[in-house]
Every structure is written in structure tokens, then in C-alpha cells.
Amino acid sequence: MNRKQTPLREQTRNVVRSLLAQTAVELFAAQGYDDTTLDEVAAAAGVSRRTLFNYFRNKEDLALSGLSEQGELIAASLAERPADEDPWTSLRAAFQVLEEIETTAERRLELITLLFGNETLRAGHAEKQARWQDLLAPLIEPRLPESDRRALEARTIAAAAIACLQAANEEWVRLSGQVDLFDLYDTAVRAIHRT
Amino acid sequence: MNRKQTPLREQTRNVVRSLLAQTAVELFAAQGYDDTTLDEVAAAAGVSRRTLFNYFRNKEDLALSGLSEQGELIAASLAERPADEDPWTSLRAAFQVLEEIETTAERRLELITLLFGNETLRAGHAEKQARWQDLLAPLIEPRLPESDRRALEARTIAAAAIACLQAANEEWVRLSGQVDLFDLYDTAVRAIHRT
DNA sequence: CACAGCGTTGCACGCAGTGCACGTTGCTAC
């Protein structure tokens, strides 16, 4: 029977994956994304280059692997909000799981700086956040009043909320993390959503 | 004197650029983006592979070159709107230059289908649209009331409007272009922006 | 001990992208 083996394997696999991503991000931050070859990452992690591709689809994934999980976390958090809550209130609460997860402000800044400093990574980041819509919109749709375009409305609300989060995040980085992220988020939401 | 040469060269250069992009897109649409090598594109266009890189930064640019110009067109259109106009009204009007420019609905669908069907292109598209914010936000900011976070507010409005356009565009594709794009856009805007 | 499954690894290959150097073309100046 392998009823218990599979979870074990997956568990170790996830650990290794995290380790690999961590060493990769450190190298990227230290000497730049483009100036770091996968051979160097592999050597630093003590595995072969070929093995990296067993854990990550490509170089970009090595840097962005954390973002996909974030989307799932937000979606899971959103799913637990009361069904009769206002979507914007639910989304704001769901986004706050990010503050619980992330490590120190320094580490966040390091990662985001790396991320914003390279066009490929920015593009990958934008795409990942666009995929968050796919997770969030279905959870928002049932909360909206009857309409023949409810799917579009739900998607738009998800996209707009993510855009607010993104704008707040950029401003937060610009201010070197000196202010509260969700103060900025609230400002952003108020700018577009008159209640 | 080369007061007239430079425009001439640039003009021919732009023409060649368009030709190259066009043949590339046709090939991409016909046999898929990943399954089309730059050697094939070069051969189809009658130039060397090396020359492609004289006109485009990379393969992705061959497919997305049109999008950057669109951002500049929208920005130019936005700049001409009256200064005391509501930002959302101005943005809606500015976006409408897209309808004037684009070719047939079939061609748009072909391009967008290609674009949505590949992850790399989706990412590049998302990033390009994110860069639109850099062009639009500065034009929106002076239209906003005094505030100590006006830059963030302007950026958010630009991002939200683009998100509405994007959501409307996706829905428009999903409906195979059977409805008016700006009806969908208005629906999207109403979903987030209670006036 | 033999065996089977699984992950790791090396190897070879195709393709994207870059630096460099050479040939061609077309305009400028004399």
C-alpha cells in the first residue's frame, strides 16, 4: 500500500522545492536575475541543473513560485467570508492573509525590488496576478445581485481589487515600507469605489 | 545636411517593421507561437534571422509590437480631453481610439486568440498594459482634487480603467465579438464605480 | 538476493538572443 507514502514524498518534495527557490532568490537578489545562470543556482543548491527542472517549469518559476500559493491563500480566505458580506469588505479581509504570511519587511522589499527590476519577472508577476482573478471571481459572483452580466461584474471587481492591491504595493515600495500597506490600499479603493 | 534623410530612413524602417510583424503574426496564428521558429519567420519575410533582431528586441515583441503603440495612442487621446472633464469620462473617450484603429473584427479575434493562447504572450500583454498606467496616470493626476496621495489615486484610477477594458475585452472574445465592446466596458465600470 | 519503482543525473539537441566583423548600399561632399 502506498496510502501513506505519497504524502511523505510530496512533503519532502515541497521542502526541497522551497529550499531551491530560497537559494535561487538569494542569488538573484545578490547578483541580478539575468546575470545568474541556472548552473550557478544548481551548484549553490547542491543539485544538478537538470534537477531544477524537475521542481520548476523554468527559471522564472524559481523566482515567482511564491506568488501562485499566495493566490490560493487569498482564495481560501475569501471562501470563508460570510456569504452576505459586501464583496469589497470580503476582499480586503482576504488580502490580509498576505500580511500574516510574509516574513520581515526587509525580505519583502528585497523580493519585490528584485521582481520590479526585471521586465521578464514583472511580466510573470502581472500574469500570475491576472490568474488570481480566475480564483477570486467565482467566489465573488454568487455574492452579487441578479444580473445577466454577473460573471463580467465579478471578474471586474476581482480585477479592480487586485489592481488596488498592486497600486498600493508599488506605492509601499516607493515609500520603502514606511507606511501601512492597507492604509494605502484603502486610499486606492476609495479613489475608484465611492460607497 | 541630413535634415531630410533621417525621416526617410525612419519611415522605411517603420514600414519594414510593420511588414515583419505582420508576417510573423500570420505564421504564429497559423501554426502556433511556440511551434514557429525565428528562422521560419525570417525565411517567410525574406530576411535573415539576425535582421529580425535589428527591428525587434525579441520574439515576443514580434507578436506584441502593436500594443505599445496603442498605449501611446490612448495617452495622446487622453491628453486632448478637456481638463475639467471627469477622469472616467475622459478615459472612456480615450479608449475609443482603439476602435478606430483596429482592423476587422476577425483580425482582432485572430490576434487576441493567439495572444490569450500562450502564457508568455499573456504575460507580455499584461506587462504592456501595466506600462499603460505609466502613460495615463500623469495625465489623470492634475484632474483630481487636492490630496496628499493624488499620485496613488491617479495610478489606481488608470489601473482600474484598464482592468475594466481588459475584462470587457475578455468577455468580448468569449462572446466571439457578437456584442459591442463598450457596452461591456460600461457594465464593467458600473460594477466598481458607483457614480 | 533479485527485483521494481522512483528520483537524480549526464548527454545531446534545438532554439532564443548577443557580440563582432565583414560586405553592400546609398547618400554626401569635393
Add this chain to the structure above:
DNA sequence: GTAGCAACGTGCACTGCGTGCAACGCTGTG
């Protein structure tokens, strides 16, 4: 008209990403 100049096209060599394939070692099992 001709010499020269500048931009462009092109070939070549090279680095690095990403993939298919086959072999190797490790671990648990009968």
C-alpha cells in the same frame, strides 16, 4: 564622377534556457 562615410544586412560563433532520453543509484519488497 569619384572617394568616402554611415547605416544597414548578414554570417558566424558563442552563451544560456529548456527538453527528451537513457543510465545510474537508492530504497523498500517478496
